[in-house]
Amino acid sequence: MIGTAGWNSNATGYRRCRITLNGTAVPGAAVGADASTSVLCGQCVATIVVMNGTTDYVEVQGAQNSGGALTAYNQDFAPSMRVYWLSR
Template structure:
């Protein structure tokens, strides 16, 4: 039951009879949507080179869950595009290969622009794989709006992402309300 619209409850007026159509509009449709809201989890399974000193959106070439078809593993694969308007909880993570130089960061983007207050930065740990997660944010998306996770590093050269079993770039998006 993918791509259900946000249900609109039937308007009730005095003198209406409780019919099957009214029950379907007011109860069944709402229940069906709430049991199957838009949900996306995408991860990166192939390393990606990132430029030092620049924000780089991360490719997500593996879809774990996409209940409304808002992501493609091949076309614009850094994005989750909202199919249903509403409030969404969004969180991302970026992981890098072992490197002890510089700073690492992650932030969320909405329609290609940074979402204020989502950047997290830290100093790289000595010689170990490193990951940086964004805070969970509630973002209003219209149908067609898209979100991405971007990484930043200052190792002094190109640095590839890490795609281990426990640390890999990822994006989580979940519908939270109308």
């Protein structure tokens, strides 16, 4: 599974992106950065998640704390999720 998140320019706060399984963070499947300059910010995280096939669900979550709303889509970065089904 691959997840991405992106935000428009802002030099305040942090930006985070993570993958969750059933609403709980998957260990090792998160990235983050503190904003040091006012530039576009995009992040990508990838992991393998084992699901039970009936009730499990996955999410890509993005967070920021610039002190105001930031657009999560721009010409370079956009929220996305790619899931690859692997079966034996």
